Amino acid sequence: MRHIIWDWNGTLFHDIDAxxxxxxxVFEPYGLGSYDADxxxxxxxxxxxxxxxxMLGRSLFEGEWEKLDLGFHENYHRLMLECGLAADALSTLQSWERAGGRQSLLSMWMHDRLVVKIAELGIDRHFARIDGLRAALDGQPAPSGGHKAESMVAHIAALGVDPADILVIGDSVDDALAAQHVGARAVLYTGGMTSRVDLEAFGVPVVDTLANAIDHA
Structure with a gap:
């Protein structure tokens, strides 16, 4: 494996608390108890x-998803200011670079916010390409919360890299599904939003540190 595609939220960016x-x-008005990370x-x-x-124990009403998603992001963009890179993110990026590997980043977070945050954290130079969710042609925000597979197809096409030479590192089963969709390999990291049990059930390597993840490359 000579190219790593990194996930952002919950992988390089340690934002589980946010x-x-x-x-x-967003669920407080529904009377639900507060969740902890687990x-x-x-x-x-x-x-x-x-x-x-x-969480609700029922299907969402028409228009309810859009309202909840908007509320989530309003709160997230406030709380994420207290978050930073995963403990070994920078050293792992540097280590892979020193080994002669290439790397890029694909996120389902809004592209404009993503590139600003990555530059703010000083790691943008490590990536051959950075892709997040871009606004549609009509200028409306791209819908969030969906699957990553089609975004992975577009990202790899833009890179011009053979999927057989790619390792995807992320924190959700959806990252592994996106890798599988394009014929790449995946390693899943326990520092994000998905439980170890759910990660292990997919059948790809599961690691507790990002440094361990690149051992599989």
């Missing part, structure tokens, strides 16, 4: 609206 806090804030991981899945339906 995710859980924002989720608790409780959130127990209900988390993608697409995100399925996780919300698990």
């Amino acid at each position: 995710v859980v806090g924002a989720t608790n804030a 409780g959130f991981r127990a209900v988390y899945t993608r697409p995100i609206w399925k996780a919300y339906e698990r």
Whole structure:
């Protein structure tokens, strides 16, 4: 493996506290008890609206997903200011670079915010390409919370890299599904939104540190 595609939220960016806090804030009016990180991981899945339906114990009403998603991001963008890179993110990026490997980043977070945050944290130079969710042609925000597979197809096409030479590192089963969709390999990291049990059930390597993840490359 000569190219790593990194996930952002919950992988390089350690934001589980912001995710859980924002989720608790949007569900407070529903009278649900607050989740801690482990409780959130127990209900988390993608697409995100399925996780919300698990929390509520019912299907979402028409228009309810959009309202919840907007509220989540308003709270998340406030709480994420207290978050930073995963403990070994920078050293791992540098280590892979020194080994002669290339790397890029694919996220389902909004592209404009993503590139600003990565530059702010001083790691943008490590990536051959950075892709997040871009606004549609009509200027409307791209819908969030969905699957990553089609974004992975576009990302790899833009890179021009053979999927057989790619390792995807992320914190959710959806990252592994996206890798599988394009014929790449995956390693899943326990520092994000998904429980170890759910990660291990997919059948790819599961690691507790990012440094351990690149051992599989």
